[in-house]
Each structure stands twice: as C-alpha cells, then as structure tokens.
Amino acid sequence: MPKILVIAEHDDGQLKLATLSAMGFAHKVCAEAGGAYDVLILGESISAAAELLRGYGAASVLVADYAALKEPLADKYAHVIDEVARAQNATLVVGAASTFSKDVLPRAAALLDAGMISDVIEVRPEGGDFIFKRVMFAGNVIATVKLAGALKFLTVRSAAFAPPPKAAGASPITPVAVDAGKLPSQIEYVGREAKVAGRPDSTEARVVVSGGRALKNAADFERLIGGLADVLGGAVGSSRALVDSGITPNSLQVGQTGKIVAPDLYIAVGISGAIQHMAGMKDTKVIVAINKDPEAPIFEVADYGLVGDVYQIVPELMARLKK
Ligand SMILES: Cc1cc2nc3c(=O)[nH]c(=O)nc-3n(C[C@H](O)[C@H](O)[C@H](O)COP(=O)(O)OP(=O)(O)OC[C@H]3O[C@@H](n4cnc5c(N)ncnc54)[C@H](O)[C@@H]3O)c2cc1C
Numbered sequence: 431m432p433k434i435l436v437i438a439e440h441d442d443g444q445l446k447l448a449t450l451s452a453m454g455f456a457h458k459v460c461a462e463a464g465g466a467y468d469v470l471i472l473g474e475s476i477s478a479a480a481e482l483l484r485g486y487g488a489a490s491v492l493v494a495d496y497a498a499l500k501e502p503l504a505d506k507y508a509h510v511i512d513e514v515a516r517a518q519n520a521t522l523v524v525g526a527a528s529t530f531s532k533d534v535l536p537r538a539a540a541l542l543d544a545g546m547i548s549d550v551i552e553v554r555p556e557g558g559d560f561i562f563k564r565v566m567f568a569g570n571v572i573a574t575v576k577l578a579g580a581l582k583f584l585t586v587r588s589a590a591f592a593p594p595p596k597a598a599g600a601s602p603i604t605p606v607a608v609d610a611g612k613l614p615s616q617i618e619y620v621g622r623e624a625k626v627a628g629r630p631d632s633t634e635a636r637v638v639v640s641g642g643r644a645l646k647n648a649a650d651f652e653r654l655i656g657g658l659a660d661v662l663g664g665a666v667g668s669s670r671a672l673v674d675s676g677i678t679p680n681s682l683q684v685g686q687t688g689k690i691v692a693p694d695l696y697i698a699v700g701i702s703g704a705i706q707h708m709a710g711m712k713d714t715k716v717i718v719a720i721n722k723d724p725e726a727p728i729f730e731v732a733d734y735g736l737v738g739d740v741y742q743i744v745p746e747l748m749a750r751l752k753k
Pocket of ligand 1: 643645671687689699700701702703704705707710726738739741
C-alpha cells in the first residue's frame with residue numbers, strides 16, 4: 431500500500447495554497463489504493479503554517495523547524511527530505527508543481543536514486559502500481575506514463591487536484607530531528623528581493639488580470655491592469671512581450687517560461703493568445719479576453735470575450751465594478 435510524503439511549501443511561514451492540492455493528490459491515492467500520507471514542512475518559525483496542515487486526513491504533520499532551514503536552500507532541504515522519506519518508508523514523495531519543487535525535489539530524488547515526473551494532472555492505481563498523466567510541451571501533449579522503482583517523486587498541477595475534505599481528528603504534529611551540523615552547505619544564502627506590492631501572488635490568487643502588448647508603458651499597465659486587479663482583489667500578470675520591452679518585471683510573466691497560474695478568473699487584456707502564453711493559464715476556470723482583434727487566438731479559449739480597445743473598455747469595466 432502506498433506511503434506518501436507530501437512536501438509542504440510556504441513563503442516565510444505563509445502556507446502556499448498549492449500545498450493543499452498536493453495533499454488532495456495524496457488523499458485521492460489513499461482513497462483509491464489504500465495507504466496513508468504524511469506532510470513534511472521545513473523552515474524556521476513555521477508552527478502557524480504547520481497548524482493549518484492539520485485536519486485534512488494526514489497521518490501526521492512532520493515539522494522540521496530549525497534556524498538552519500530558514501531559507502529554502504535546495505541542498506539542505508533535499509538532505510532532510512532524503513532522511514525523512516527513508517525513515518517513513520515513503521513510496522511516493524509529492525510536491526506542488528512550483529519553482530520551489532523544481533529546485534528541491536529532483537535533488538532529493540537523486541539522493542534516493544528515485545525516478546521523478548513533473549506536472550502530473552491525473553493518477554490511476556493499476557496492478558499495485560500507478561499510471562500518471564502529465565502535461566508536456568507547453569500543454570500541447572498529455573503523456574500517459576509509468577514510473578519505475580519502488581520510490582517515486584512527482585509534482586502535481588494544483589488545478590488538477592482539489593484540496594482534501596476536512597477530516598475529523600487532527601493530524602498530530604511530530605517534530606523531525608535534524609542534525610544541523612550534518613546539513614550540506616554547498617549553497618550560501620546571500621539575500622532576497624521580495625516584492626513590495628501588497629497584491630497577491632498570481633500563482634495563489636483566485637483572480638489574475640494580465641496585460642499584453644496593447645499596454646504602451648508601465649504607467650498605463652499600473653493604471654489599467656493594476657487598477658482592475660485591485661478592484662477585483664486579484665493579482666497582476668503579464669505577457670512576455672511586456673517583460674521583453676521592459677514594461678513589466680520578469681516576476682509577472684505568465685506562460686511556458688513564466689508562471690503557471692490556475693485561478694478561478696483570468697482576464698487577458700490586450701494579449702493575443704500565443705501558445706507559450708496559454709501554456710501558463712489555460713487551466714483557469716473562467717477566461718475573459720479583451721482584444722480589439724476579433725480573430726485573436728485568445729478568443730478560442732476564452733469563456734467571455736470583449737472586442738474593443740483596452741484603453742476604453744478597462745476604465746469602463748472598473749467604473750462599473752466599483753459600483
Ligand atoms: C520559447 C518561447 C517561450 C515563450 N514563453 C512565453 C511565456 O512564458 N509567456 C508569454 O506571454 N509569451 C511567451 N513567449 C512569447 C509568445 O510567443 C508571444 O510573443 C507573446 O506571448 C506575445 O505577447 P502579447 O500577446 O502581449 O503580444 P502580441 O502577440 O503582440 O499581441 C498583442 C495583442 O494586443 C491586441 N491589441 C493591441 N492594441 C490593443 C488595444 N488598444 N486594445 C485591445 N487590444 C489591443 C492585439 O490585437 C494583439 O492581439 C515565448 C516565446 C518563445 C519562442
């Protein structure tokens with residue numbers, strides 16, 4: 431029977447909601463194939479985040495709370511995951527498909543000589559093993575794969591797995607003993623540039639408003655895209671065209687080489703809908719596109735389309751929404 435270890439993700443103690451999707455994957459596997467799952471959270475001063483992980487049916491919430499783990503350095507985190515996966519006799523180690531997981535999980539898999547697949551959107555138990563479906567080639571191909579070996583690592587797309595239902599009986603918090611002196615130290619933490627804006631992260635937000643080449647400068651982007659996002663309490667995103675022209679920072683880019691988002695509502699403002707952009711947002715529940723070209727490819731995936739000039743439509747939309 432599977433023994434699953436879910437790796438929780440947080441930003442300085444703020445739990446990332448995508449963790450609940452990884453737990454949703456574990457819950458689904460256990461419901462269909464038996465077994466149990468634990469959640470491991472690493473960091474410093476993470477008791478509040480650990481508390482939020484309880485009550486979702488995990489056998490236990492394993493907490494590695496150490497000053498040496500304050501920053502998510504991949505060499506140290508992979509070392510701890512390696513030790514915990516061995517101690518728990520894990521057969522599946524799961525994280526949300528994210529930058530954090532891309533950095534940390536393959537290292538841990540390598541330490542354990544385990545295979546790994548990313549961007550899983552479906553799982554089916556079969557003959558004591560599992561069949562996975564995963565997204566490839568910017569979302570243009572869905573591959574059906576099996577992974578060899580008794581221990582498997584994977585990341586899951588958050589849009590594909592709902593959080594587990596709240597379960598009676600809280601999962602106990604279990605501290606993980608870590609010998610800080612034995613942690614690897616190849617990577618040195620130098621500093622971090624955190625964004626100052628009070629807006630949510632596009633990978634976590636329920637609403638994302640993204641702007642494309644139609645926006646002529648940074649001031650217009652902030653007024654129209656930032657303004658609409660603020661009215662809706664959402665996050666902002668950008669096409670690569672605006673990043674390349676220096677109007678928006680790289681951190682806002684949505685798409686194949688940017689962030690993968692899956693909000694309830696995605697508003698694409700003056701974005702043509704290139705496949706590389708759509709690879710990052712087509713798992714959205716409801717897509718709204720605003721574009722002056724009725725033939726723009728974005729309308730092929732949009733649930734609602736507005737044909738017109740963004741400089742006219744967006745202020746009107748904001749005024750009506752404010753009412
Ligand atoms: C390897 C690779 C990776 C890539 N990765 C990404 C990625 O991660 N994310 C990404 O976004 N792109 C990515 N791209 C780039 C991608 O191919 C497109 O070039 C880019 O997405 C186009 O951005 P855009 O839609 O803003 O601009 P355009 O394609 O120029 O579209 C602008 C749209 O705005 C409309 N418009 C113009 N003015 C107005 C107006 N006043 N009112 C209303 N509508 C207006 C136009 O009709 C047009 O449809 C990648 C490309 C490559 C080759």
